[in-house]
Amino acid sequence: MSKCGRKKYIKTNLRQMTMETIESQQDGSITDSVAESESAHMQTQTGQNSIPTLAQVSVAGSGTGRGSPAVTLVQLPSGQTVHVQGVIQTPQPSVIHSSQIQTVQVATIAETDESAESEGVIDSHKRREILSRRPSYRKILNELSSDVHGVPKIEEEKSEEEGTPPNIATMAVPTSIYQTSTGQYTATGDMPTYQIRAPTTALPQGVVMAASPGSLHSPQQLAEEATRKRELRLMKNREAAKECRRRKKEYVKCLESRVAVLEVQNKKLIEELETLKDICSPKTD
DNA sequence: GCCCCAGCTCGTCAATATTC
DNA sequence: GAATATTGACGAGCTGGGGC
Secondary structure, X not given: OOHHHHHHHHHHOHHHHHHHHHXXXXXXXXXXXXXXXXXXXXXXXXXXXXXXOOOEEEEOOOOOOOOOOOEEEEEOOOOOXXXXXXXXXOOOOOOOHHHHHHHHHHHHHHHHHHHXXXXXXXXXXXXXXXXXXXXXXXXXXXXXXXXXXXXOXXXXXXXXXXXXXXXXXXXXXXXXXXXXXXXXXXXXXXXXXXXXXXXXXXXXXXXXXXXXXXXXXXXXXXXXXHHHHHHHXXXXXXXHHHHHHHHHHHXXXXXXXXXXXXXXXXXXXXXXXXXXXXHHOOOOO
16 A cells, blocks of 8 residues: 555545444543543442342332432341442433434435545545534534533633633643542542644734735735735635544544543443352352 | 655535524 | 534555564
């Protein structure tokens, strides 16, 4: 494969690769600080839930329904009865829900890519169509932030009139998020707000604001105006591309954090299942 | 040191989405 | 409906690692 061809291949499959990377993280290696803090949190919970040799178990009628954690009444050998709350929680809005659609799209794209060699331009148009019809990363993250407490919101760039100093946008940066025992996501610390340079609105050197179109007379002036407009457009798009890439990175980070959280939660559920199995299994003697 | 490769970033174009 | 924002795709350039 040629270099360009390889690049194309890599880029076409970037999203798929990202998802694969995320999936591969689920094989037990949690490197994220989020996961670590979550793990610590879970260990504390496990300590509370750790059940010594139990004599009797009865499942309470309340709370077993969909959406609320099951409460198990456990009678300890000492005769004391305790309520053990399961970690099965209300179905939560997934950070990944938006990208699930995208995953399907990627699959479609992969298929399209295979046939693209034989079908050519039409398929590439189709592929492009599929690719471009997706919500923006800003929108996805903002939806998440409204669904899931603790997911940072990408703030709109505030204009000068709104009080923000020029060229400086206040932006919430993703911090460690984890799921609490109540199923909510919280930041592990105070949410820092970073002062990030917003795309500069200053015109590049040599680009001068032209007079109104009505005052342009000569072809030279028109050409200059066209050049100026083009440079302005390029500059804006340059900044927009940077911003878009930054958002994309943030989005991926968010997904990775979510994966780490879910991984820990899954582990916890498995542990609880095993514990309950041990408790409920009929005694042979 | 030179070359090749893989991976990354950046600028640009073009298509689409969103806003006004 | 025009103007603007967003984002995938593409190509160019840079960098670090490995083989020679």
